[in-house]
Amino acid sequence: MKKLTLVLILLAGVASPVWAKGDAVAGEQKAASCKACHNDQGEALAYPKLEGQHAGYLVKQLKDFQAAMKSGGAEGRNNAIMGGMAMPLSEQDMEDIAAYFSAQPMSPNTTAPEYVEAGQKLFMGGDIERGIAACTACHGPRGVGHSLARFPRISSQYASYIENQLKAFRSGERANDLNGMMRDVAAKLSDDDIEILSQYLGGLH
Incomplete structure (x- = not known):
């Protein structure tokens, strides 16, 4: 949690870099x-x-x-x-x-009703007892991410892809996240947590 807070402070306090225009x-x-x-x-x-x-x-x-x-x-x-x-x-x-x-519009997905309550709770608030940070801290309440910080949009994404990536971060198979933040979070997620979040994000838009 301290690492996440420090990174967010640094991101907020520095001027955005100049990138080539596509x-x-x-x-x-x-x-x-x-x-x-x-x-x-x-x-x-x-x-x-x-x-x-x-x-x-x-x-x-x-x-x-x-x-x-x-x-x-x-x-x-x-x-x-x-x-x-x-x-x-x-x-x-x-x-x-x-x-x-x-520039292409992202098509919406849906969330099955049984995942809405649990998914919203974990996505919006994390789990303090287990040290899981809220996903909204980086990805925002609508899951649209942050372009300057290069936090991706995850709302309306396919559940299978979200699930695979969370498991890859958890295992360390994927390790290109900023300061290991996603690996830190994913390491604390159970298979049930990952399923709930993956299914919830499809309908978040």
Whole structure:
């Protein structure tokens, strides 16, 4: 909790960096290979939704996939398919592709009624007794994240993807989160917690 508080203070107190601007029109052409899996709007069912995601977050993930390939998995975010896709991209390519997908409207999902109460409680308030921080601290009450801090939008995302990523953070398989914050939180989540949050977020919009 102290680590989370410190990071939020630092993020609030520093000026936002100047990032290269992406061109969504150019990005649509450059994203042709991405569409094979993510489809035109970035919402293919078997893969994470990309549409409506913050451009800065998408750029960071592409850079992390690329870094993992270059380092043999020693750093970045490991994924053989995405690593291969990211390798030939320049920084401007990444900015353009991210601009294209972030400009697409994210389609809404729903939350089954049995997950609403428990999901809202854990998402909004965390669990003080177990030291679990509220998800809203970084992702906001509507789950839309924070573009400058590169906290992703997680509302309306597919439950299966959220579940897989929380488990990957918990196991340490995924380790490209800011200061290990997601790993700290996920380490305290049970399988039931993860299921509840994953299902709840689909209908949060």
